[in-house]
Amino acid sequence: MNLATDSLQHNGLRTRALMLTLGLLAAAAAGAQTAPREAPKSAWTDAQSPARARVADTVAPIMRPPAVDTLATVRQRGVLRVGVVQVPPMVMQDRNNNYVGYSVDLARRLAADLGVRVEFVETWWTEVMPQLVDGHSDVVITGLWMNVPRALVANFTQPTASEGMYLIGSRPLAAQRRSLEAFNQPGV
Helix, strand or coil, X not given: CCHHHHHHHHHXXXXXXXXXXXXXXXXXXXXXXCCCCCCCHHHHCCCXXXXXXXXXXXXXXXXXXXXCCHHHHHHHHCEEEEEECCECCCEEECCCCCEECHHHHHHHHHHHHHCCEEEEEECXXXXXXXXXXXXXXXXXXXXXXXXXXXXXXXXXXXXXXXXXXXXXXXXXXXHHCCCHXXXXXXXX
16 A cells, blocks of 8 residues: 555545536536626635636636537538647657647547548647637647636546656655655755
C-alpha cells in the first residue's frame, strides 16, 4: 500500500466525478438559456477571493451560448475543424508536417464516421476554448482536462484517455518520505 498514490487516486476519482457532474449541470443550464450571458463581474472581483478572479479571467471572454448547430454546420461544410495543441504522443507533426498521434487518429476516425474530411486547427493552450466558442474549430481533441470554467462553455465526452500526476524520486528519497506531507517541505 502506498499512501501517496492511493490518496491521489481516490481524490482524482472524486474530482473527476465532481467535474463530470458539474459539467452535466452546466451543459443543461446552458442549453436552457436563449439570451447571451455576461460574466457576473461583481461576484468575481472580490478582493478576498483571488481564485474567483482567476476563474473570471478564464471564463468571461468566452462565456457565450452556442449560436449554431455544430453537427449540421460540419455536415453542410463537409469539413470537421479540429482544434489541437501539440502534446506528444497525442498530437504532433512528423517530418513531413503531417499531424500524427493518438488524438489525431481519433479525429480522423470521427471525421470518417461523419462522412467529412478533417482539418486540424493548431492553437495555443490559452486559445483552445475561445477558438472553440468563436467557431474557429468545431471540436477540440487534445490533452484537455475537464474543469468548471470549461464546462460552463462546452460539453465534454467521456475521456478518451486518462493520465495522472505522480511524484517521481530516487529510491533513497522515496524511502525517507512515506507521505505527501513529507514531500511538501522546503528543500525537497
